[in-house]
Amino acid sequence: MALGPRLDLRQSQSLVMTPQLQQAIKLLALSNLEIETFIGEALEANPLLEIGAPAAPDAPDAPEDLRRTHLESSPVDQLIGEGRGGEDRPLDIDPTALDTDRDTGDSGGAGATDYAPDLAYDADQRPSGSGEAAPIEERAADGETLAEHLHAQIGAVTRDPRAEFIARFLIDLLDEAGYLPTPLREVAEMLDIPLAEAEAALALIQTLEPTGVGARTLAECIALQAREADRYDPAMARLIDNLELVARGEFPRLRRMCGVDEEDLADMLAELRGYDPKPGLRYGGGGAAPVVPDILVTARPPKDGDQGGWHIALNQATLPRLVINRGYYVEMRRGCDDKAGKGWLSEKLADANWLLKALDQRQKTILKVAAEIVRAQDGFFRHGVSQLKPLTLRTVAEAVGLHESTISRVTSNKYLHCDRGTYELKYFFTSGVASSDGEGAVSAEAVKAAIKQLIDAEDPKKILSDDTLVDLLKARGFDLARRTVAKYREAIGLGSSVQRRRQKALAGKR
Template sequence: MEFKLNLTQEQKLIMTQQMQLSVKLLQMSNFEIQTYIEKELQENPVLDAEYKKNDNDKAQDEIDYKKLIKHLEFDNYGHSSYHRDDEEVSPFNFISAKKSLKEFLKEQIIDLNETDYIKSMCEYIVENINQRGYLGTSIEDIAEELTISQELSQRCLEIVQSLEPTGIGARDIKECLKIQLIEKDLKDENIFKIVDEYLELLAENKYNVIAKKLKITVQKAQEYGDIIKTLEPKPSRGFYTGEETKYIVPEAYIKKIDGEYHIIMNDGTIPKLNINGLYKKIINNEDDKQTVKFVKEKLNSAVFLIKSINQRENTIYNILEKILEIQKDYFEFGDEYLKPMTLKEIADNLEIHESTVSRAIREKYIHTDKGTIKIKDLFTTGISRVDSIEDVSTKIIKKEIQEVINNEDKKKPLSDQKICQLLKEKNIDISRRTIAKYREEMGIKSSSKRKRF
């Protein structure tokens, strides 16, 4: 071992805090930007915000609530409505409370012909039901916590399991499915045996194996399987379970005006930022150097934030402009005209880095005549057509695969190799392995699992 000094030369990219903020803002959605700006406004006294007031907000301000209360006194809520000169307002616009699964269950418990003591224990069990609708604790634990017998605990659970939606309060998927079978008044032992012992085989469509084990025909096994597949494995589905809905705020609107498509940035939710004029006077005050230093730091931060937000909007607009140029036929005619398009292609056209495009479209949406779509979904790789210069997008290929499978003979489902041959007849050059990959991405089972007996 020895001590020595070495000189080395290396290139290293060090991102300043400002550069990091710029990148961070670029990949934020409109909603996240709005939240971030509100936080900055609280922390930076130099910043001022000017909020745009939408016409809808003005309309709500003008509503006469006394008239609305009278309006609610009508019996026929579906057909009566309070009128303004320029629009119609339904009373349902003012209903915002969401009924949760637990509230729905407790309302049913109130109407039960049971003692208050039993009802209170049933409500305790309901509180232990998880987001999927299953009981999240054991009968033994409930009995111990409530200092009651396991028999009484079991009886209260059975009461809860008799409530709507059917299958609620089950301890596992097998019990959940069996509760639903009993509700349907199905008493065949074989169907219960499939649920208890052969669910994995059912998931794999191995009806021939199930048939041998139960000593029944394959057709009968499949009949049982069809019934089980109609049951609901997640009884809480359709109810509010505490998970907040994430609302999508589109970054821009792509509208057709006078035969031409235009990009309209959705900046109504983002306030216009500017610098508070009061702080110009403070900077000119040479007596309080500490305050001047503080204000200058905050000014630098505010100016950079304003520039970064403007740069973010310009970057997104330029990317959307280039997408619109390439995918004009898609916006005009629909999915079948979606062209292959990559991040690199857009980046090269705009002379920016591919990662910038990736960050700019991350979790962002645009509103079009065909609905709200994720920008990332417009980026697809291409597969070559035989005897054709143009490539065909993966989205179109998946649609072709779906169509072929929909039209196949269900008794003899097509193999991936056969689908590959059929697509080649349509001038789409694609390998069997790629077919399998796309099929799995679409959630379509293999030919052996699609077979109907």
């Protein structure tokens, strides 16, 4: 057979991510405020677009129940399934539906939906006690800086005015992570004091909360936290002194240096990862920006035999309503005599139609996912965080018939406001913890709320240890190991029994 160049014809099918579809995918992950910015840029670039009158809350064209809205399977889902989707995730939107034949429309077609569960809503039920998770506006309002937090503690740990002055001077030198970047010898020279006094003042700062502040190196920061946790034994000390070997993964050498076996070293490394290398970052540098919700959930009272439920709507105050100015298009069309001008105008019309379709599809998708989240977490909206159920992206994806990564995009940077406060949509996705009776599972957030409630109510003279918390939680139906309780306690910012005992002792002296 002769070898040589030749021409062959082949016919094949493939799915292509068009620029428009890629943009539609990115739109889905944006919050309402980011969409408002995007629309502002679109208005400047396209003369056919303009802001229309706000849609009425009960617009006749709004679907009664978007759970019934059918979204066509996305070709991007096939790309992801075939491993050819790259970093782009599907919108579950049919690109063929983004037609450019229509020259009118608006982006307000999907405004709200209702969810009516089987149980009636009790309007008098509200968050109760310390077990309720703090809404995001309360959490964002806490703008205490690290320096303010430390200054508030220093007066309670020393009565020596000179030592207090030096300590406050050092606090003001700490960086945002809680480290002291200035050598102590320079501090002593600046204040014209003996080096021993500067070291004593720094040791005073290192006893404050959060544990680890005032360190000069990462090893010192970790060592302070290990001492606080009563885990600073000789083996752990050698491990902390050789963090560079941990970074390089030289574990056989570390086992020999620490004199431990492989299992003990694994436990030590797990503890090491649990320490905070930058404790100062827990505190802000000023006031936090207010959070504007994207989704509004309100109680719907019983009506015509209905037992009541929830009304779910997008926040139209942050979502402009786009329309195409058809009259302006016709006028410009008549004035276009050259082919280039008509081509430009047709391109702008196609872009405007696509944008309206993409925004409308985005709203429908967000509402569809939000309705399923509200249905799945109905107990939370009625009774609080104690009734929060385990929920995963896959569960919601299967319920609404969308791709799992689409749910991830929808819930990113989106906030939901209800009677209990404002929460990020990601908040409602929590892992499950087995119940002690073996029936079903409970949300990790519900466990954290129970731990916080127990610790908030503890007697300052009888601080609860993690082992005691395990027993108390088991009595409430939560079957947890001690290590899991410690992990959840640290995740909600509550210290160990030793730390809490010292904090409450200091608070009692003030």
